[in-house]
Amino acid sequence: MSTDSNVEKTSLRKPGLWLVVIALACLAVVLVALWVVRSPAPNRNQLALGPQAKLAALDIPLQTPTEFDFMTKAEVLRLRMEAVRRYPDLLASDYAPSEAVFGQIVDGLPWWGIAGQFYYGPGGQSIEGVSEESRFVLNPYLLVAAEFYGMVDRNATPEFLTRSPDFQFYCAPTRLHWQPQARYAEAAYDAGCVARLGGGRFDLIVYNARDMNLNYIYVSYADSRNVATLRADEPRAAYAIPQFLHQGGSCGYPGGCNNMSPPTPEIDGIEITGLPARVVAWLWRARPLSVNSPPEMTFVLEFR
Secondary structure, eight states: OOHHHHHHHHHHTSHHHHHHHHHHHHHHHHHHHHHHHHSOOOOOOOBOOGGGOSOSOEEOOOOOOOOOTTOOHHHHHHHHHHHHHTOGGGBSSOOOOOHHHHTBOOTTOOBOBHHIIIIIOSSTTTTOSSBTTHHHHTOTTOOSEEEEOSOSOTTSOHHHHHHOTTOOOSOOEEEEEEEGGGTEEEEEEOHHHHHHHTOOEEEEEOHHHHHTTOOEEEEOTTTSBSEEESSSSOOOSOEEOOOEEEEESTTOOTTOEEEEEOOOGGGOOEEEOSSSEEEEEEEESSOOSSTTSOOSEEEEEEEO
């Protein structure tokens, strides 16, 4: 046996080295356990589409926004589950809110309000109005939605808003139509509202798709109409949806608010160049080999 081997065997017999080895092994076990505990639970949600579909077509009434301020996470998720389970024929599996999307909601916090987001901005009044994320949380089958910005008339005074409880801060979808067997759904928006409020630019809110395990999106501008991206070039690949809800400081309210993160430049900054307009989005569960791969679902936004 070589001299090097003898030195190695002799060194390992030293108690101090064995203690280091054991400590490192214990640390590795602890780190693995922490990683397992902190990792989001697997998302097993699945929509009933194509051959699994139980319905040919369905119109889904859109729920109006409501107040989430200072609710517990459990209360918000109960409302979410009630909204999902209202249409069991659209599900191919039991539903549970995705940990990756909803797991970081914090008990007892305020949420950005609609008046806060579209009028007041960050600060003490950012939570004014019903909670803006409720537009999506309570409409789980609105997998892809337009989030317009810069639409409120800044000349409107707070007193005017107080006297006008039906003041229109943004353009909400007016109809949600599903064709599960065809793997297709469509959300319609009033083009008149878009023209009236002067908002031709919007981002896409798609965490409902992620929650339903459709994790990748691609906007097909070739199949869309009268819309363009504000990016320097059009995306060429499907985009892994990262959107989730958590405690953030963007609202400027003491202690922060529950809100959505992160910025998603690949699906932000879409501009309507003429009316009527449409956005065609393709959705996949797993990353497709290319955008030429058939999508698991097509979701269309119509502005007409």
